[in-house]
Amino acid sequence: MSEELTIDDALTRWSTPDRSGTPLLVLLHGYGADEHDLFGLMPYLPKGIAVASVAAPLAPPWPMPGRSWYAIEGLDGRNSDSVTAAAEAFLRWLDGAAANAPTVALLGFSQGAAVALQAMRLSPERVATVVALSGYVAEGELPNDDALTEAKPHVFWGRGTNDQVIPEARVAHTAQWLPAHSELSGRVYTGLTHSISEDELRDVHTFLAKWLERAAKG
Numbered sequence: 001m002s003e004e005l006t007i008d009d010a011l012t013r014w015s016t017p018d019r020s021g022t023p024l025l026v027l028l029h030g031y032g033a034d035e036h037d038l039f040g041l042m043p044y045l046p047k048g049i050a051v052a053s054v055a056a057p058l059a060p061p062w063p064m065p066g067r068s069w070y071a072i073e074g075l076d077g078r079n080s081d082s083v084t085a086a087a088e089a090f091l092r093w094l095d096g097a098a099a100n101a102p103t104v105a106l107l108g109f110s111q112g113a114a115v116a117l118q119a120m121r122l123s124p125e126r127v128a129t130v131v132a133l134s135g136y137v138a139e140g141e142l143p144n145d146d147a148l149t150e151a152k153p154h155v156f157w158g159r160g161t162n163d164q165v166i167p168e169a170r171v172a173h174t175a176q177w178l179p180a181h182s183e184l185s186g187r188v189y190t191g192l193t194h195s196i197s198e199d200e201l202r203d204v205h206t207f208l209a210k211w212l213e214r215a216a217k218g
Contacts, residue, residue, distance in 0.1 A: 005085055007093035008026060011035050015042065019050035025099035025208065025216055026094070027053040028112030030134075031065040038109060044201040046209050052097060056111070057089055069111045073146040078114075078170070087118035094126060103215040105208065107131040110165065113153075114138055121145060121181075122216035129154040129211045130182075131204055134163055136170040136195050137177045148181040154214075155182040156207040158198065158200045160192025 013035045025045065027038040035055040040170075042051065056067040070082035089091055098104050108116035113135020120127040121142045132155060157178055159171070178184045185207055188198055 005038075005057045005089035007054055007057055007089055009097070011128070012093075012097070013039055013190075014054040015049075017053035020100045021102060023048070023103045023105070023212060024098050025049050025051050025096075025105045025107060026116075027051065028090070028106060028108035028116050029053070029056065029067075030108075030110030030112050031068045031072060032060055032064050032065045033109075037066075038107070038112075041196075041201065044205055046080070046205060046212055048212065049208075054090070054093065057086065061195075069115045072111075077120070080140045083112065083114050083118050083138040084122070084142075086115045087122055090115055090119050091123050091126065094179065095130055095195075098144075099139040103128045103211070105131070105211050107130045107133070107204070107208075108135055109133045109207075110135055110194065118142075118156070121148065122147060122156075124151055124153055128151065128215065129208075131156045131158075131207065133158050133196055133200065133204075134166065136166055137174045139170075139173055145181060152181070152183045154211065155184050156204060157184060158189065158196075158203065159187045160189045160194070160197075163194045165194040 005183055029037040035053045039053045056069040058068045060068045069086040072078055106116035113132035116130050117132055117137050120130050189200055
C-alpha cells in the first residue's frame with residue numbers, strides 16, 4: 001500500500017524559492033483540508049526558515065472537499081498501517097525536498113500530526129523536531145522506537161479540552177507514549193475544540209525558535 005501513495009510535489013506550496021541551506025519546516029494539514037490550509041500560520045512562525053506545505057495523497061469520500069492522509073471511515077479507519085503508509089510516502093517526498101536543508105521540523109494538525117509523528121518514528125535522523133497539534137501517536141511498535149527513548153527528539157503536543165474529534169483512547173496512548181520517547185513540551189488549552197488558538201501559536205513560535213537555536217549550535 002505504501003508504494004501506491006505519492007505526494008504530488010507540484011501541489012506543494014513553498015514560502016520562498018531560495019531555500020538552499022535554510023532550516024526547513026514542513027506543514028502537514030488535517031483531514032479534508034489541503035496545502036493552503038496551514039499556510040495561514042506563516043505570520044506566527046519564526047523568521048529565517050523555509051516553509052513547505054504539502055498536499056496529502058488521498059481524496060476523502062465525496063462530497064468531502066480537500067485531501068486526506070489516510071481513511072478515517074469504516075472498520076479500518078485510523079489504522080496504524082495506513083498512518084505508516086502515509087508517513088512513508090511523505091518521507092519519500094522529503095528525500096528530494098529537503099536535500100539541502102541543514103535541519104527539518106514538521107508541524108502537523110490532526111491527521112497531519114499523526115503522520116508527522118509517525119515519520120519521526122520511521123526516520124528520526126531526518127526529522128529534528130515535531131509540532132503535533134490536535135493529533136496523536138499511532139498505536140503499535142516500530143523498529144526505531146527503542147532508539148527514540150535514548151535520542152529523545154523534541155516534540156510539542158498541543159490539544160484542547162473540548163476536542164471531540166480524536167478518540168480518548170488515542171489521546172491516552174499518546175499521553176503515555178510521548179514522554180517516554182521524546183523531550184516533550186505539552187500543553188492542554190482550556191475550552192479549545194479541534195482547532196488552533198492564538199495562545200497555542202505563541203507557544204509554537206517559542207518552541208520552533210528553540211529548534212533554530214539548537215540547530216545553530218550544531
